[in-house]
Amino acid sequence: MKYIDEYRSKTLAKNILNQINLISYQPVNLMEVCGTHTVSIFRNGLRKILPLHINLISGPGCPVCVTPVRYIDEIIAFSRKKEFIVTTFGDMLRVPGSTSSLEKEKAKGADIRMVYSPLDALKIAQNNPEKKIIFAGVGFETTIPTIASTILKADKEKIKNFFVLSMGKLIPPAMKSLLESKEIKINGFLCPGHVSTIIGSKPYQSIASQYHVPCVISGFEPVDILQSIYLLLQQLKNNQAEVIIQYSRAVKPEGNEIALSKMKEVFITVDSDWRGIGNIPQSGLEINDNFFRFNARALESDIEIEETLEFKNCRCGEVLKGIITPLQCPLFKKICTPENPLGACMVSSEGSCSAYYKYN
């Protein structure tokens, strides 16, 4: 994996910075859609070396952050019943629900297990035939294919006690919704690298053409990001709006066809709620009728979901839409910290508030 070095080279970074300085003099708002980019920008101190008029805005691309309170409550409700084992990615444990969190329920004795992959959850199901195993299926296009494969595997192996509470989300509809809402001016998108390895470049085409906003699919190393910023600025200068793949060592225009077909086989597209943002049409994934027996929502008559209490003062919604930076949230660092997170953006390692807290 020697190749990574060249994407961290100081000389290369300097050269690109010079080029950026040559073509850019007007204020621009560039949104990095994905949380991994936000973290990389901080980790490498990129904001500090870019010209001031280039405003990098963090977008909604952290699956834990956009998971609505109601969904957390649903999962918590499952965990409170003895017949269920709840399995989840670790980041979800500390996300606040209406009155509790999975971490707190776990300390009270609920059987909640952190897994690295839905396949682990399936294994837990096989080892605990007397229990029903709920997997908290959050994620974007990056994670969803693995969830789909797991459901297909469960189907093939006739496993009857494995269920997914799907909260799959799609990135391109969220980007469109941000542009539609006109709450913030976005001049260009740094499109997520990992998501794009699955979906390819086509889904961004309509964003570029309909809204005339250039898109560059970027890798995660500092030189990747600088180069992608340059490619956006160049397009803006030439009044172009195209989709360019900078991260070509991992992303093909057609994406990963096998992964896409598995997603299609198991899920259908539905309208979906995003924490702090609201309902975005056709932006979510639900298990389709063919695989309904794996849908945890079929078991909801067994549980009691508490009344949703949104924490009004948390401004995650505006943070996720890039309207404010976490620094503008009055609770940031004062009351809301990674140890005592009030919003999901402070919990997830890829969340904007947590990144600002850690690195700023």
Place this chain on the structure above:
Amino acid sequence: MKEEKILLSHGSGGRLSHDLIKKLFLPNFVNDKLSKLDDGAILKTPGTKLAYSTDSYTVDPLFFPGGNIGLLAVYGTVNDLAMCGAKPLYLSCSLIIEEGFPLSDLEEIVLSMKKACSIARVDIVTGDTKVVNRGNADKIFINTSGIGVVKRGVNTSGSNAQVGDLIILNGPIGNHGIAILSAREGLNFETTIQSDLAPLNGLVNEILKYSSDIHVLRDPTRGGLATTLNEIAQSSRVEVEIEEEKIPLEEEVRAACELLGYDPLYLANEGKLVTFVSPHVAPILLEEMRKNEYGINSKIIGKVVKKSEGLVYLRTSIGGKRVVDMLTGEQLPRIC
């Protein structure tokens, strides 16, 4: 403490663990030896200074590339004593074993401990075994405590960093953290990365030949280099600056970090140490350290810049600068 229950994060070595120590343990067990919060306590007895340290070991999985819980239990405490500037001598060993644990695994662990003791030149001189009902412990927990003799003239402490000190690290970071992860189920990545688990008392012995210029010795285990540097900066009330380019990191560890979205600065190590030393001894000390098998890749990674509230900064390889905070909670693989 707002939470009513102990959460896993309280044991992660990050900020919540520190809160627990500062708000519950320190005020109740108040004494000047504990309050230093070093890797072990220094006890003055007539004629000698003793170092005394303890640690409990739980690791999942018990056997991992480059080691197992037995080696860890011996080397971990040996290293804690070494970081006090002591020559480790005697260990105690308590085992808490879950009913049903395979005897062959226990034998393998004990044989590893025997080997580790002979390499580190320590003896296990007292011990205890408890077996608990199935489900009341996760396979096996090991506690070891150790006693060592502090060499004359040694005065290292996490609160002893001086402005101008250079910071030396003895090799690449993050191998232990990644080795453990790679051995866990479910994380689908193949790697040949081995834990860096090693006894550091020999290397420390070399370093302490310059004892009057050695101000701090610490092993960045849980919480990684970032957390250890923050602890030192806070105890010594200084500002530390490190350079990303200078921090040794193996390609494979870096690649795994990229894949998982991890920051290597927060990954656990079990065979690494950082030492803060007067600038004039740094070059010669570096040379000496590189002669030891666990110091071949030693490097100067940064310096103490000034007096301050206790902050750590990183100069990034492409010329940016950022704060390095303590670890809060566990690092988790990215899911986006």
